[in-house]
Amino acid sequence: MYVAVKGGEAAIANAHRLLAHVRRGDPAVPELGLEQIAEQLALAVDRVMTEGSLYDRELAALALKQARGDLVEAVFLLRACRTTLPRFGHSAPLDTGRMAVRRRISATYKDLPGGQVLGPTFDYTHRLLDFTLAAGLPPPPPAEAPAEPDAPMPRVTDLLADESLIEPSPPEQPGAPVGDLTREPVSYPTGRDTRLQALARGDEGFVLALGYSTQRGYGRTHPFVGEIRAGAVMLEFVPEELGFPVPLGRIALTECQMVTQFKGSGERPPQFTRGYGLAFGGCERKAMAMALVDRSLRARELGEEATAPAQDEEFVLAHCDSLQATGFVEHLKLPHHVDFQAELELVRRLRAEHAARQAATPPMLQEAAE
Amino acid sequence: MTAMSTRGFARLASGAAGTNFGYLDEQTKRMIRRAILKAVAIPGYQVPFASREMPMPYGWGTGGVQVTAAVLGPADVLKVIDQGSDDTTNAVSIRQFFARTSGIATTTSTAAASVIQTRHRIPEHRLKEGQVLVYQVPIPEPLRFLEPRETETRRMHALSEYGLMHVKLYEDIARHGHIATTYAYPVQVAGRYVMDPSPTPKFDNPKMDDCPALQLFGAGRERRIYAVPPYTRVRSLEFEDHPFTVQRFDRPCALCGAADTYLDEVVTDDRGGRIFVCSDTDHCEERRAAGHRGEAA
């Protein structure tokens, strides 16, 4: 006698117990602490915070540990946690001009006020595996420079804006609503605020590939890195009942401003245009790619012909989110046997009809038809 | 103990009990209920809603789960099915999720449930007034594979430009002699909006028509909710000279002997042996409890 499958409940529970066991690995190896992850896998934590839309190093470290180092899974955990948090409002606009800068480079000027500051970067390292690191040897202490706490470090785009060589930053609109795609459904065409949010949350690999595609001619924008700056910025919030900004603390950010070409139109004189990228922590690659794609997505606004994928707002926004993508790809693992049954029945019927037609056709005609 | 882990333990202490009834906060539920009300008011129209990121993956029922969470009350009795069965892993997982986050009663009986969340099937048992059937929807847009752009498909709906749907059916008939769409077969609701019934087999389409229960559809990843209010006309698209027909199986269920249900094909050995059994496991069990027997029982 046939008995239908049962016991999904026990199977799921057992699978999760096994997962917990495998996650821990060999118990003879010391367990990872969250502080170790937050300190020593800092860029993974930064990426999980950026794509997870939640600035919390501890939770991001926990997510990474729980996800066994799978970044997309860690982003997932952080986002699910974020959903349960109340949203009080939005911060006052960040002033990255007042950033406590740890790294600041410009590709458009050899030297500029505040100077070029390399900071902690992989750039110019020779990518050789470092076996002293494998041996656990401590690094030499960092070099020090005299502190210049009040040295101004203006943004490169502000220098260009003084001459009107670059389009002005969009004017601040106090009181205007700020798009939030986690609270309002996106409808196309959407605003630049929502686009930037989507790109910041977007999968680094996807945004990187799109940015790269613009460099290879699919929506070319002739970009220059006006400036990349990374460091800590004060976050301020204006509680309605107080009416003035209250500092909430500092967050680490990387900002990239791309300076791109624009030929001008009937109404607008030729002028450089901007592409903007911003990410938590040290996600520099992400900030750069985001700035490229942001600029490409402005094609329509700037009256440019939009033909490339990176210029297609609906395509980019609908596909950049790693959770949406991974969920829908992975849902193919779920049982689909009901639909498959319907297709089986159809294919069998079509094959039978085909065979019947073949049988009904005299052999002579069959040959002629071939 | 460091500051960091102290904070962690504080969170641990608040634990799972810290989440609201049905997981979502009340503000979110109100937002979803507003979308549901709008959907009920405009049958078949896809209402955009601010889908939340749920603790389960997109494509695994996040839309259905949010709709269910928004309509569940403490007195509700929930049934969850996937492929018609209460025992498939995803159905079990979602049922556990609600049992854990809301503490409400769950059931596998269609008749006993007040809310039924489903993926890919409509129960065989005729639904009754007061019941809510919540569908999990992967791609809510019936025009999506004819026209990939949201901006364009919304315009097509607004202007009732549905000719393209019939072109697809025309092509089926021209090629195969009959319509070859077997699941997610498009329907027109209340004479206006063309709607995707979710990937249910077209066998289930007639159950949607004039149904006494409220039918709600949630698409989490695509952020859409739509609805068919009770006793609403739901017509499967067809041509006058090629009317809509459903699948018929040429044998009854091997377990309960039912001849009018949708069947799963179960491969029993590697020599071509297979039997056909009801996909709706609850319905099959009820029939067997009532003494019905198929050839393999």
Place this chain on the structure above:
Amino acid sequence: MTPLLSARGLTKLYPGGRGCREVSLELDAGEVLAVVGESGSGKSTLLSLLATELAADAGRIDYRLRDGTVRDLLVLGEAERRLLLRTDWGFIRQDATQGLRMAVSAGGNVGERLMAVGARHYGNIREAARDWLERVEIAPARMDDSPRGFSGGMRQRLQIARNLVTQPRLVLMDEPTSGLDVSVQARLLDLIRGLVAELGLAVVIVTHDLAVARLLSHRILVMKDGRVIESGLTDQVLDDPAAPYTQLLVSSVLAA
């Protein structure tokens, strides 16, 4: 009698200055108007503006509906405008892959407009499709084939059938014969000329080929740098061009 179509001051400029400036034209029922010029002269922009596929920076397009009322297409509601475009208008594109649904059979391509206006009888739709395929000289046996397997000339003829099945009064054509062999061109032009006369179609045809303009059109517009520089009866303009640029165009054809 008011003209069927009347455009006034149509302007659309792209960055860099290309486009179409202050173009006005009129078209009566049953009349064929050719728009000629080199590539970049703005003639294709003009056609896209007339088809309301491009938003004009300025101008208006008045069209006389079947009930005699005249409406500005640029302020017409979208539902009305789209219905008009798929029933009373046709658009034959240079690139047939843009004007056809390449994944849909020839019969489906012809039937689409009928289904779009509510035809729901498969047999009747098929009958109409068969009839139109015959009228454009495509064998009914090819009805269930994809246009991917069709030659360039067949694809253009299929586009014509697909557009004419709803019996439109106005058809826009964008270089319908370019890229085809000379003999195929001749056959297609012959077919178009026959259908235009038989159905009393009004046509705006954009072409760089003065021979096509001479064969099909009653009147002609010559465009250069986005502006109309000369217009009049086709034979008059081509035989006795007034503008130096038109003289150059005509003489270069003769020389070639």
